[in-house]
Every structure is written in structure tokens, then in C-alpha cells.
Amino acid sequence: MLTDFKRIIRTGVFNFFRNGFVSLASVLVLVITLFMVGSLVFFSAAMEAALTQISGKVDVNVYFVTGASEDAILSIKRDLESLPEVASVTYTSREEALETFRARHENDFQTLQALEELDDNPLGAALNIKAKEASQYESIARFLENRNNAASVASAGQIIDKINYYQNKVVIDRLSRIIDSAETLGLAIVIVLAFISLVITFNTIRLAIYTSREEISVMRLVGADKRYVRGPFLVEGFMHGVVAAVIVLVLFYPLTYWLGGAAERFFGSVNLYSYYLAHFGQIFLIIILSGILLGVGSSYFAVRRYITKKYLKT
Amino acid sequence: MIHFDKVSKIYSGNVAALDDVTFSVAPGEFVSIVGHSGAGKSTVLKMLLVEEWPTSGSVFFESTDVHALHARDIPAYRRRIGVVFQDFRLLPHKTAYENIAFAMEVAGRDDAEISSDVPEVLRLVDLKDKMWNFPDELSGGERQRIAIARAIVNQPDVIVADEPTGNLDPKNTKEIIEILQRINELNTTVLLTTHNKGVIDSLGKRVLTMERGKIVRDDKKGRYVL
Numbered sequence: 001m002l003t004d005f006k007r008i009i010r011t012g013v014f015n016f017f018r019n020g021f022v023s024l025a026s027v028l029v030l031v032i033t034l035f036m037v038g039s040l041v042f043f044s045a046a047m048e049a050a051l052t053q054i055s056g057k058v059d060v061n062v063y064f065v066t067g068a069s070e071d072a073i074l075s076i077k078r079d080l081e082s083l084p085e086v087a088s089v090t091y092t093s094r095e096e097a098l099e100t101f102r103a104r105h106e107n108d109f110q111t112l113q114a115l116e117e118l119d120d121n122p123l124g125a126a127l128n129i130k131a132k133e134a135s136q137y138e139s140i141a142r143f144l145e146n147r148n149n150a151a152s153v154a155s156a157g158q159i160i161d162k163i164n165y166y167q168n169k170v171v172i173d174r175l176s177r178i179i180d181s182a183e184t185l186g187l188a189i190v191i192v193l194a195f196i197s198l199v200i201t202f203n204t205i206r207l208a209i210y211t212s213r214e215e216i217s218v219m220r221l222v223g224a225d226k227r228y229v230r231g232p233f234l235v236e237g238f239m240h241g242v243v244a245a246v247i248v249l250v251l252f253y254p255l256t257y258w259l260g261g262a263a264e265r266f267f268g269s270v271n272l273y274s275y276y277l278a279h280f281g282q283i284f285l286i287i288i289l290s291g292i293l294l295g296v297g298s299s300y301f302a303v304r305r306y307i308t309k310k311y312l313k314t
Numbered sequence: 315m316i317h318f319d320k321v322s323k324i325y326s327g328n329v330a331a332l333d334d335v336t337f338s339v340a341p342g343e344f345v346s347i348v349g350h351s352g353a354g355k356s357t358v359l360k361m362l363l364v365e366e367w368p369t370s371g372s373v374f375f376e377s378t379d380v381h382a383l384h385a386r387d388i389p390a391y392r393r394r395i396g397v398v399f400q401d402f403r404l405l406p407h408k409t410a411y412e413n414i415a416f417a418m419e420v421a422g423r424d425d426a427e428i429s430s431d432v433p434e435v436l437r438l439v440d441l442k443d444k445m446w447n448f449p450d451e452l453s454g455g456e457r458q459r460i461a462i463a464r465a466i467v468n469q470p471d472v473i474v475a476d477e478p479t480g481n482l483d484p485k486n487t488k489e490i491i492e493i494l495q496r497i498n499e500l501n502t503t504v505l506l507t508t509h510n511k512g513v514i515d516s517l518g519k520r521v522l523t524m525e526r527g528k529i530v531r532d533d534k535k536g537r538y539v540l
Contacts, residue, residue: 007419018407218403221363222464223393224420225386 004228012235022208023240029204030244030294031251033197037290038248040190041283042256042272047183049270054175060137060165062127062144066094066120068159073125076147076159080129083143085136090128097123124161141165198294205240205298209233209306216306226307233299241295245288252276252283315341315503316362316472321371323357323527331357332368333527339505341471344498346514347507348538349524355507358524359476362505363395364388393421396465396473400480402457404449404464410436411445414464421468435463439493455486462493472503479510487513514538 016023064073073091080089092100098121105111115122131137141163148160209216212233219229253276260273276283316339323332332354339345347355360366361373364380372379375391383391404413411432418428436442439459449457458478465473475494479487491513498504508514514521514536521536522529531539 003424004419004422015407214403215405215407218405219416219420220389221365221392221397221403222417222420223389223391224416225389228420 004231008228008231009235012232013239015232016236016239019208019236022211023236026201026205026208026240026295027244027247029197029201030240030291031247033194033201033294034244034248034287034291035251036190036194036197038252038283038287040187040194041286042275043186043190044183045275045279046270046272047179047186051176051179051183054179058137060129060131060140060163062129062163063161064124064126064159065161066122066124068125070125072159073127076144077127079147080127080140080143083140085131085133085140087130087132089130092126092128094121094123094125097121097126137165201294202298202301205237205295206302209299209302213306216303220307229307230300230303233303234296237295237297237299238292239295241291241293242288244295245291248287248291249284315339315376316505317374318358318361319372319374321361321368321373323354323361323366324369330527332361334371335527335529336371337522337529337532339503341503342498342501344495344504344517344519345506345522346517346519346536347505347522347524348509348514350509353524354527355524356476357527359474359505359507362472362474363392363397389420393468394471396462396468396470398458398461398465398473398475398478400477402449402454402461402481404457404460406449409446409448410441410452410460413449413460414467417464417467423468431467435467436460438466438496439463453486454481455483455489458482458486458490459493462490462497466497466502470502472505473497475504475506477507477509479508479513484512491517511538 062076070093077089077091080086101123102112102115129140131140144160144163216229256272256276260271264271318335318337321332321335322330324330335354335358347358349355357366361368362375362380364383367381373381375394378391380391404410405416408416414432414435415428418431423431433442433445436445439462441456441459441463444452444456444460449460452460458481462473462475462478465475473494478494479490482490487510494504494506495517515538518535521531521533521538523531523533523536523539533539
């Protein structure tokens with residue numbers, strides 16, 4: 001059993017090198033397929049990063065009427081912070097709002113002058129709210145509405161001037177839909193390409209084994225059992241997979257380095273190169289395992305035809 | 315030892331490759347099967363090797379009906395028969411040594427046996443100096459001698475040779491037949507198909523003559539009659 005195993009591996013390794021050109025073809029085709037698999041990983045990572053980044057930019061501002069007391073605003077802030085959906089709440093006082101306004105319009109002399117004409121600070125205080133997930137803004141906005149209405153019933157007067165969620169809503173929705181469909185479309189394209197190269201891989205290996213069908217029949221006539229005929233082909237397939245995987249992993253190194261900057265500008269936050277380095281372990285496993293699975297799997301199915309055919313009664 | 319019992323093989327379209335073939339071969343016999351192309355000589359051998367299934371009738375090896383063997387037992391059965399073909403059928407990516415060693419490996423022999431037996435059997439066919447050559451570096455006669463070495467290395471009970479001299483010149487033909495005779499003298503049953511008159515006449519052994527799937531003559535000390 002152990003000697004059989006040793007012999008099968010040795011024969012497989014020998015065949016790999018003796019069938020040099022066939023091995024080269026199989027490895028190249030596998031490289032393309034594994035490259036597709038790797039691109040799939042990078043693509044979904046980039047898309048995910050873009051989505052998180054855009055969701056991070058989404059927030060809701062609550063503007064208060066100028067007469068609202070700081071205590072009332074801070075009590076709303078405390079209530080908001082106690083909500084499970086809320087990630088953070090930042091308070092901007094009236095004075096700070098004025099400062100920001102001045103800073104923003106420091107070159108706009110007319111606006112500043114108009115501001116000077118006024119007796120009082122025209123800007124109200126504001127709360128900036130970030131939710132943990134984009135879909136939660138709706139319920140936060142509703143919470144504030146209810147609270148505002150409750151306050152007016154208690155005749156304490158409505159202190160909320162406006163909530164800008166309803167203006168942002170359309171933009172937020174559209175953005176997440178665009179990202180969603182871009183992701184789906186991109187995934188679909190990569191999956192189709194991966195499938196095509198999978199078929200090509202399978203066919204190449206089948207052709208490679210087709211050239212060995214005479215050999216397989218001789219092996220069987222000499223009295224080799226299935227396992228012994230198939231073994232070396234599986235070993236060869238394994239080697240094709242591993243070699244192709246290593247080539248792909250090496251190729252990704254300069255490629256992500258080169259594309260990293262461009263992709264960073266396009267998708268936002270993610271740099272493919274640093275992503276590759278940071279997730280090398282995972283990507284390594286995905287590529288190597290897909291390579292082995294493809295190589296060994298295609299060999300298994302391709303040899304099976306020539307082994308079982310002759311055993312069937314006609 | 316080998317018994318064909320009313321074996322017929324009919325391919326689609328009512329073409330009978332074998333038609334009610336019955337004969338027996340005793341252990342240690344040297345039997346030649348002669349006949350024109352398409353007479354059914356090779357089909358007889360394929361039946362014995364379980365490469366073909368009969369339409370009716372059965373083939374016995376010792377007391378086993380070989381076509382009733384389970385698929386997983388066929389390899390072990392085939393190892394009891396050494397096969398030599400007209401087109402040699404060596405494994406092209408293996409050297410002469412490895413081709414012979416392969417037959418021993420599949421029979422589960424250990425490395426020590428292989429490294430002692432392979433040079434031995436190569437000496438028997440007089441090719442010890444070509445041990446590390448690949449088949450395409452050898453002449454036809456040399457390839458056929460490698461094939462014979464591969465067939466006998468596991469000391470099978472029967473050697474089946476399907477027109478082994480079909481591709482060879484007279485000198486090589488003579489050598490191959492002499493090797494087969496030597497093997498037969500060591501008490502191995504030999505089954506030979508040929509259409510070489512000279513070979514049959516020089517052997518002076520039992521001859522089965524086939525015509526259109528039937529055995530038409532069975533001569534104890536046969537001559538080539540067709």
C-alpha cells in the first residue's frame with residue numbers, strides 16, 4: 001500500500017516533467033482560471049470597501065430653532081445616544097455653527113457683511129447623527145419626529161427646526177442601489193469568465209489525457225487496477241494546480257502594486273496592494289485550494305472515461 | 315487450462331466475428347492460430363483477455379468463467395497472462411527498464427525484486443545494454459523483445475502473442491519466435507496468432523486454422539494450409 005502510494009507519486013512527478021509541453025498548456029490554462037478566482041476576491045473586496053466608505057459618509061443633521069435651550073438639546077442628544085442604532089452624536093452649538101459659517105465664507109465679503117447687519121446669531125444649534133447602518137436612519141428620523149410632536153403636545157414648543165434626512169434620503173438610496181448593482185454586475189461578469197475558463201481548463205486536461213489513452217489501455221492490459229492507472233494522473237493534476245497557483249500568487253504581487261493606486265482613486269479607500277499583503281494568508285489558501293481542486297478534479301473525470309469504458313459490457 | 319465453449323460474437327448488423335468457436339488448450343502447449351485478416355484470430359485473444367464479451371458461450375481459464383469475473387478482479391486475472399502485440403504497445407514515456415518494472419509494480423512486487431528481476435529478464439531477451447533507452451530510440455525488433463520481456467517478467471501461466479512478428483523483418487521474426495519457444499520450453503503456455511507461413515512451418519506445433527469466425531482445422535503438428 002505504502003509502496004504503491006510512493007510509486008504513484010513518483011510516476012506522477014516523472015510524467016509531469018516528461019510531458020513538458022502538455023504540462024505547460026495545462027498550467028497556463030489553470031493560471032487564467034485561478035487569476036479569475038483571485039480577481040473575484042479583489043473585486044468584491046474593493047466593492048465592499050467602497051460601500052462601507054459611502055455608508056460612512058451618510059449622516060443626518062438635526063437643526064434646532066434658534067430659541068431652543070441647550071439643556072433641551074442635550075437631553076435629546078442623551079436620548080439619541082441611548083438608542084441601539086446610533087453610532088455617534090455630535091453637538092454643534094450656535095456659536096460653533098456661526099464660526100464654521102464664517103470660516104466657510106471668509107472670502108465672501110457680502111455674506112459676512114449681511115451677517116454683521118443682524119442683531120442676533122441667525123444660526124441654530126445642530127446635532128450630527130451617525131447610525132451604525134444606512135438603513136437605520138429612517139427609524140432615527142421617525143424617533144425625532146415623534147419626540148418633536150410629543151414636545152408640542154406638552155406645549156413646551158417644538159424645538160426641532162428641520163431634519164435633513166428627508167433631503168438626503170434620495171441620494172443615499174440611489175448611491176446604495178448603484179453600488180449594489182455594480183457589485184452584482186461585476187460579480188456576474190467575473191463568475192461567467194471564471195466559468196468559461198473552468199470549461200477550458202477541463203477540456204485542456206481532457207485533451208492531455210486523451211493523448212494518453214493508448215497508454216491507459218496498455219496499463220490495463222498489463223493488469224494495473226484503476227487506482228494505479230488513475231493515481232499518477234491525479235498527482236500530475238495536483239502539480240499543475242499548485243504550480244499554476246504559485247504563478248498566480250507571484251503575478252498578483254506586481255499587478256496589485258501597479259493597479260493599487262488607480263483602484264484606490266476609483267473605489268476610494270482600498271489599496272489592492274496593501275489589501276493583498278494584509279490578506280495574503282486567505283488569498284493564498286483560496287488560490288492554492290482552487291488550483292488543487294481544479295487540477296485533481298479535471299484529471300479525475302477525464303481519466304475516468306478511459307478507465308471505466310473498457311470494463312463495461314457491450 | 316484454457317477452454318472456449320461455443321463462443322460466438324456477433325456485432326451489430328449480423329456480422330459474426332466468432333461463430334461457435336470451441337477448443338481447449340492444455341498447460342504447456344504452444345498453439346498457433348492462423349487465418350486471413352478478419353478471420354477472428356484477434357477476437358479470440360481479446361475474449362481471453364476480457365477485452366470483448368461474447369454474445370453467447372463462455373471462456374474458461376482453469377475453472378473460472380472469465381466473463382463472470384467482477385470488474386475489480388479483472389486486473390489480477392490479466393496479470394496471469396503476458397501479452398505481446400504486433401504494435402508493441404510500450405509506454406512511450408518510460409524507458410525499457412521502467413516499462414518492464416511497471417508490469418512488476420502493478421503486480422505489487424517490491425523494489426528489491428524489481429531491481430533484481432528486470433535486468434535478468436532483459437538479459438534473457440539480450441537487451442541489457444538498452445536498459446535506459448526510451449522505446450522510440452529502439453528498433454522494431456528491440457521493442458518487441460522489450461514487450462516480450464514485459465510479458466514474461468511476472469512469470470505468467472500463459473503468453474498471448476498477437477501477430478508479434480507482423481512488423482518485423484525475417485531476421486527479427488526468427489529471433490522473436492526463438493524467444494517464444496524458449497519461454498514455452500520453460501513450461502509456459504503460448505498462444506500465438508500469425509499469418510507468416512515460414513513461422514508455422516518451422517515451429518511444427520499445434521495449429522488452429524480460422525476462417526470467417528470458425529475454426530476449420532485443428533492439426534496436432536500443423537502446417538500452414540490456406
